[in-house]
Amino acid sequence: MTKQAKLIVDKEYIISEIDSRIYGNFVEHLGRCVYEGVYEPDHPSADEHGYRSDVIELVKQLNVPIIRYPGGNFVSGYNWEDGIGPIEQRPRRLELAWRTIETNEIGTNEFVTWAKKVGAEVNMAVNLGTRGVDAARNMVEYCNHPSGSYWSDLRISHGYKDPHGIKTWCLGNEMDGPWQIGHKTAEEYGRAACEAAKAMKWVDPSIELVACGSSSSRMRTFAEWEATVLDHTYDHVDYISLHTYFGNAEDDTTNYLAKSLEMDHFIKSVAAICDYIQAKKRSKKKLMLSFDEWNVWYHSRQNDQKLAPWTVAPPQLEDVYNFEDALLVGLMLITLMKNADRVKIACMAQLINVIAPIMTSKGGGAWKQTIFYPYMHASVFGRxxxxxxxxxxxxxxxxxxxxxxxxDSVAVYSEEREELTIFAVNRDMQEALLLEGDLRQFEGYRLVEHIVLAHDDLKAVNTELAPDNVKPSSDGNAELEDGKLTARLGKLSWNVIRLAKRQ
Structure with a gap:
């Protein structure tokens, strides 16, 4: 007998308006993300700036609203001044976080230009590892002050008359991690972040700031780190960050696909800590969350250990994602949507080549990995x-x-567009799941399409030669009649059921 599941969707069961920034992404100066991903001036598709136009078109399909930059571990040793001014005068540096050579051909201005081409805002990170207050406030001045000061006039002299107007800034990266350049205790980081935040907002009071939370919920200092950092920074920041990566090294699919529950628990735990500090400080401000690194990451770890150090843009962290990875990514996206009342920013890590939905070959093609599809569906239909x-x-x-x-499922309702989208994953490895949905609140709605991502082989991947091996179809069997939704959700499937008001 086919297993059954039921759901009720009601317009009054509101979690929150979704901040579109939860569908953000992340570009770090790491591996081939920037060089050969964003930028490859000798590529046949390169535009006048050297940006790969084939990559730009794929990023546009994802409808990415915001991109965190330039790191990541990279930022904790980065002198942002190395990436401005004439390219031929920029220094080549030993990049200690990933043991590569950084050429600095791409810097702040070039990345802002690229982000505009793909329709995204920039979420800029400042270095609180080897740098501090002075470098952070100068960077805000360079990027956001109109004119009439040293750093703003320097930007103008570099050919950027109008300020970049970057509104979201990260106060360092994973400062709780011993692997981080300039690693700090919670007390040390909290003080540094507080002072940087004050100075940055004095330069531009309109910016929003993200304090570093724990690098994962498994860190020994988790929870205590958040409480201590927020004790120092609560009045000066707007978000605290969360990071998590999952893998299936044990090849246990049932356990792997349950890991989104761990993500959900992490979110609720950090929200509770924020509320504790709010109560402790008797503050009226409710702090929000920035889940600014999340993804699957485990396929490439052995290969990365074999790479020689001190090369330019080596193939680091190039996970080739399979079908079951796409299912977990879909479940993680559902988890973010279900926590939209607290998670206002989220960044899949990363965008191109490095644990990414988009892959490229040098001088060759660009293609969609399996995880591209649930991410695209959520970003496009989950507004x-x-x-x-x-x-x-x-x-x-x-x-x-x-x-x-x-x-596992969530519904997203657009009153303005009169559309309802149900995102659903069937975790069952053996059987389809018969879904019955009560949608009587949505009188006069019709079924638009039922998108399905499924594959007989859990380990199936997409490659440059076989880019469509794993791709979605619109041949789902959902039906809607008199407010009753029925659908047979195939075993191990990602489903997007779209409905709209009859015209």
Whole structure:
């Protein structure tokens, strides 16, 4: 007998309006993300700036609203001044975070130019590892002050008359990690971040700031780190960051696909810490979350250990994603949408070549990895109000998790466009799941399409020679009649069920 799941979607079961920035991404000076990804001046598709236009077109399909830059671990040793001015005068540096050579051909201005081409804002990170208050406030002045000061006039002399107007800034990166250049204790970082935040906002009071949270919930200092850092910075920052990466090195799919529950618990734990500090400070401000690094990362780790140091743009962190990775990415996106009341920014890490939805070959093609599709669907169709779907689903236990629902879902409603989208994953490895949905609140709606991403081989991948091996189709079987939705969700499938008001 086919397993069954039920859900109820009601316009009144509101989680929050979704901030489109939860569909952000991340570009770091790491591996081939910038060089041979963003920038390859000798490529046949290169534009007048040397940017790969084939990559630009793929990024546009993802509708990325904001991109974190330039790191990541990279930023903790980065002198931002190395990346401005005449390119031929820029220094080549030993890049210690990833043990490469950084040519500095791409810097702040070039990246802002590229971001505009793909329609994205920039989420700029400052170095609080080897640098501090002075470099941070100068960078804000260079980027955002109109004119009449040393750094703003220097930007103008570099050919950028109008300020960049960058509104979101990260106060360093993963400063709790011993691997980080300039690693600090929570007390040390909290003080440094507080002082940097004050000075940066004195330069431009309109900016928003993200303090570093824990690098993962598994860090020994987790929770205590957040509490201490926020004790120092709460009045001066707008978000605290979360980072997490998942993998399936044990080849245990049932456990792997349950890891989005860990992500959900992480979000709720950090939100609780923020609320504790709010209560402690008797503050009226509710701090929001920036999940500014998240993805699957485990395929490339062994290859990375074999790479020679001190080369330019080596193939680092080039995970080739399979079909089951796409399912987990979809589940992580659902988790972000379900927490839209607190998560206002999120950045998949990263965008091109480095643990990325887009891959390129030098001088050759660009193609979509399996994880491209759930990310694109969420970004394109997941704009509006997140609604809590009341789900009744069979459950299972795995190695690390109990009561894992076979069906995970969220609904997004756009009152303006009169559209409803249901995102759903069936975690069952053996059977389809018969879904019944109560949508009587959406009278007069019709089914637009039922998109399905599925594959018989969990380990199936896309390559330059076979770029469409794993791709979605619109041949799902959902039906809507008298407010009742029915659909047969195939085993291990990502589903996007789109509905709209009849015209």
């Amino acid at each position: 509006g109000t997140a609604l809590q779907t009341l789900v009744k689903s069979p459950k299972y236990d795995s190695k690390d998790f109990t009561d894992v629902p076979l069906l």
